[in-house]
Amino acid sequence: MTAPTQPRAPHWWQVRARSEVPGARGKFTWVYLWGAPLRAMHWVAAVCLIALAGTGLYIGDPYFSTGGEASQHYLMGRMRFLHFVAAAIIVMTGIVRVYWLFVGNKFERWPALFPITGKNLRHVVAMVRSYARMTPEQQPHFVGHNPLAQWAYTAVYVAMAIMVLTGFALYGQSNPGGMIYVLFNWVNAAVGGLQNARLLHHVFMWFFFIFVPVHIYLAVRSDYIERGGIVSSILTGGRFIPSDESFEDYEATRAVTSEWPAAGHPEQRP
Amino acid sequence: MYRPSAVPWSPGAPLGQHLEERGVSRRDFLTFCTEMCAVLGVAQTMIPRVAQALQDIRRPSVIWLQLQECTGCVESVLRTAEPTIGDLVLDVVSLDYNHTLMAGAGHAVEQALQDAMNANKGKYVLVVTGSVPLSEGGIYTMIGGRTAETILREAAAGAAAVVAVGACAHFGSVQSARPNPTGAVGVRDIVKDKPVLVVAGCPPIGDVVTASLVHYLTFGRLPEADSEGRPLFAYGKRIHDQCPRRAHFDAGQYVEVFDDEAARKGWCLYQVGCKGPATFSPCPIFQWNTRTSWPIGAGHPCIGCTERNFWDTMSPFYGRLPGVSGFGIEQKVDAIGAGLAAGALAGIAVHATATVYHQIKRRKATGELPEEASHG
Numbered sequence: 211m212t213a214p215t216q217p218r219a220p221h222w223w224q225v226r227a228r229s230e231v232p233g234a235r236g237k238f239t240w241v242y243l244w245g246a247p248l249r250a251m252h253w254v255a256a257v258c259l260i261a262l263a264g265t266g267l268y269i270g271d272p273y274f275s276t277g278g279e280a281s282q283h284y285l286m287g288r289m290r291f292l293h294f295v296a297a298a299i300i301v302m303t304g305i306v307r308v309y310w311l312f313v314g315n316k317f318e319r320w321p322a323l324f325p326i327t328g329k330n331l332r333h334v335v336a337m338v339r340s341y342a343r344m345t346p347e348q349q350p351h352f353v354g355h356n357p358l359a360q361w362a363y364t365a366v367y368v369a370m371a372i373m374v375l376t377g378f379a380l381y382g383q384s385n386p387g388g389m390i391y392v393l394f395n396w397v398n399a400a401v402g403g404l405q406n407a408r409l410l411h412h413v414f415m416w417f418f419f420i421f422v423p424v425h426i427y428l429a430v431r432s433d434y435i436e437r438g439g440i441v442s443s444i445l446t447g448g449r450f451i452p453s454d455e456s457f458e459d460y461e462a463t464r465a466v467t468s469e470w471p472a473a474g475h476p477e478q479r480p
Numbered sequence: 481m482y483r484p485s486a487v488p489w490s491p492g493a494p495l496g497q498h499l500e501e502r503g504v505s506r507r508d509f510l511t512f513c514t515e516m517c518a519v520l521g522v523a524q525t526m527i528p529r530v531a532q533a534l535q536d537i538r539r540p541s542v543i544w545l546q547l548q549e550c551t552g553c554v555e556s557v558l559r560t561a562e563p564t565i566g567d568l569v570l571d572v573v574s575l576d577y578n579h580t581l582m583a584g585a586g587h588a589v590e591q592a593l594q595d596a597m598n599a600n601k602g603k604y605v606l607v608v609t610g611s612v613p614l615s616e617g618g619i620y621t622m623i624g625g626r627t628a629e630t631i632l633r634e635a636a637a638g639a640a641a642v643v644a645v646g647a648c649a650h651f652g653s654v655q656s657a658r659p660n661p662t663g664a665v666g667v668r669d670i671v672k673d674k675p676v677l678v679v680a681g682c683p684p685i686g687d688v689v690t691a692s693l694v695h696y697l698t699f700g701r702l703p704e705a706d707s708e709g710r711p712l713f714a715y716g717k718r719i720h721d722q723c724p725r726r727a728h729f730d731a732g733q734y735v736e737v738f739d740d741e742a743a744r745k746g747w748c749l750y751q752v753g754c755k756g757p758a759t760f761s762p763c764p765i766f767q768w769n770t771r772t773s774w775p776i777g778a779g780h781p782c783i784g785c786t787e788r789n790f791w792d793t794m795s796p797f798y799g800r801l802p803g804v805s806g807f808g809i810e811q812k813v814d815a816i817g818a819g820l821a822a823g824a825l826a827g828i829a830v831h832a833t834a835t836v837y838h839q840i841k842r843r844k845a846t847g848e849l850p851e852e853a854s855h856g
Contacts, residue, residue, distance in 0.1 A: 271800065271814075272751060275742065276732045285732030341831070344838040384721055386706075386760070399707075403793040404758035405784075409801050409813065416817030420824045427828045431835055 237453040496535025533698040541604040549610030553646035556683035606639035615663030647682035657791035678709035682785035719756035753798040755784035
């Protein structure tokens, strides 16, 4: 039997409710950003990317061989099959995404992909500066993607388009005169031959290998600093924003609401 | 099989009669016609028409220009250890003007060329091997004091059909590889006003030339060609899709280095740089030297010699992907990519550490975290 110990200050890793801590701001508002189709596309594409990279690495450089008779194995055949199936699925998500560029909300529509105004470009510089100087409190506030992140995602779409074009250009070669060959063989001529198409297809794989870890890191980091649940927004479609905070891409007056969760899209609110 | 004969193909005599004089039996002749039909992919019912067309032809005038080249194409196309009827056909049609084969020399043969072109204006078949250098007025190839470009333009103007044989006539081959000091181009870059059939390869397969000529003689037009001008009956499929080693590719069985166990077993040469997946050619079917062998059959990867600019785009010949030059050093694309990816991961690690450090400091300042964090 031990004597009851003195209550003591919590350790630095121990959880405290936000309301208990000094400096916590009052009301948080849940805003809906990403429509269900966009979220579905994100995860379907993520799974496809993993499958494409894994099988693509094997197709580009078969890292192990099978033994015995050729008739007993179909390893490369299966790798290529998986690669082509995943490619077909990701192309379908791309087609839905293009449709969604025209019917999505303002964060999803095509003008959002190109933050080219002078103000937005200054925000890109501000974002880079705040990342470099470790000054998150100085960075401009955005409900949706900040312009730097948006340019990165736009680059992903461009890289994906290059992968799809060169991929189909290579795929069509097995059936000259077929539909895929007729539709995509111009790509080979445009890049100076099949081998160059193959090289491009390979180089842009490295783009995704660099993009994915940076993407995951910055999303988790943003959640860690802002505590707005930004990571879960790609699952639930929305995130929390402090009601008294103003945003570059969102009108604060319309954001202040006691409703929880907020109904409908931000634009549709009174 | 057949020996060169002392009996020349006399002008005016049909080919059937000439072949008979050289000891070709009717059965052998029809066998040859059947082979040609198979090569061209035309129906069996066409065999009599092909036979009729071939045996009735009078000796056509063929002018064979050899420009900036190594004569390897002529050697490959015209010389075999055991000539077939196809070789004989080539042999007999290509006698008017050919540097390697003709006995004469000097002004006399240049005059003979002019005479042949004038006598058969609009009727002769022009076969070209070798590229055309354009730099510095085309001085890099001069024949009889005239540039290759001048000779080609003149000969092409009066030709009924133009056949570009070999990689040099196709796009310029090795002399047009970077930096292309002589400004070498292919026949199709000069002759634009009439269709040019390209028999690609370095060197090409003689059977393709024979079959193309048979097609021309039978139907009066050149065979269907792809965007490069290569006849589709021969260049319509990739080597990869006709390869006898394809089963090993699909199974995942690859030669890693020459002379390993896999190489002795005849596995796929993909890993040692085979360009079969990027090369359209009939090599696996036609093969070389009277169907004796071909590169992949002999254990060497395809270098893609039937494709445009293959010296630049298909090299390194023993690697899967083209090399990447930059920063003054030759780097493999994977080395650059892996370096950048590792740099990104390292950057993330450093940035994440700094972020956590600053955030803890900030939260201590706001009182969210106790000032003196206890670690015990």
